Amino acid sequence: MTDRTAPNPLEQPLAHSDEGPWLRTLTDRLVATPQAFLRPEVVTEAVLRDALELVTDAPLEADALSAVRRLGGAALPERLAAQVAAHLVTEPSLRPVLGARAPVDTAAGIEHFTALVGVVPLRQWFGDDPDRHEEVVRALLRCMAIRPRGETHAQSEDRWQSVSTGLRSDALRLAALEQQRAAELAKALADKRAQEAAAQYTHV
Structure with a gap:
């Protein structure tokens, strides 16, 4: 069954x-x-x-x-x-x-x-x-x-x-999510580098 x-x-x-x-x-x-x-x-x-x-x-x-x-x-x-x-x-x-x-x-x-x-x-x-x-x-x-x-x-x-419309929609959603995560990671790394650069500048 x-x-x-x-x-x-x-x-x-x-x-x-x-x-x-x-x-x-x-x-x-x-x-x-x-x-x-x-x-x-x-x-x-x-x-x-x-x-x-x-x-x-x-x-x-x-x-x-x-x-x-x-x-x-x-x-x-x-x-x-x-x-x-x-x-x-x-x-x-x-x-x-x-x-x-x-x-x-x-x-x-x-x-x-x-x-x-x-x-x-x-x-x-x-x-x-x-x-x-x-x-x-x-x-x-x-x-x-x-x-x-x-x-x-x-x-x-x-x-x-x-x-399949459903599978293609899911794939597009996953791709968009991965793109968003990559952008967030890149921003976090850029912010961290900026903070590190600022910290080095203030201690010169």
Whole structure:
């Protein structure tokens, strides 16, 4: 069973990944998401339950139903993200991979995936930027420990580093922090040298 308390896969390297469908297959499906999946009044729980039962071809057990209920009670942006995920996971070429897993693992992956709306607003998921389409799809696959067809695990990891808005923002913040620390250190050293020079001058 997936540990839902573990760090989000969007924020850390994956230990392994299974090969899934072609990336283009899922980006095309994302862009073509029916409006019915994006309506706030949609009952998220029902959409997710139907999607998971379709993927696994079996009724959901208690742990998967608990995850579905949590998602159904989430804030609206996370609910809409979960509904988009429900549309994506039912892609026929993805279903064989997910169908071999426990439904709770797929539900847990969707829970992790919904965190993406905190970094990439939902309105950007369907815009004209192909990098954002790729980011959304890679994020979902990553939360399922799946890589696009034709990519090695290492290639998939590298590409995620390139397109992840969150990781790039973190890198920029770290760089800015290091720059600030270097400037503070340089100022402290300059102040110390000035004090030492002043002390030598007064004792001449």
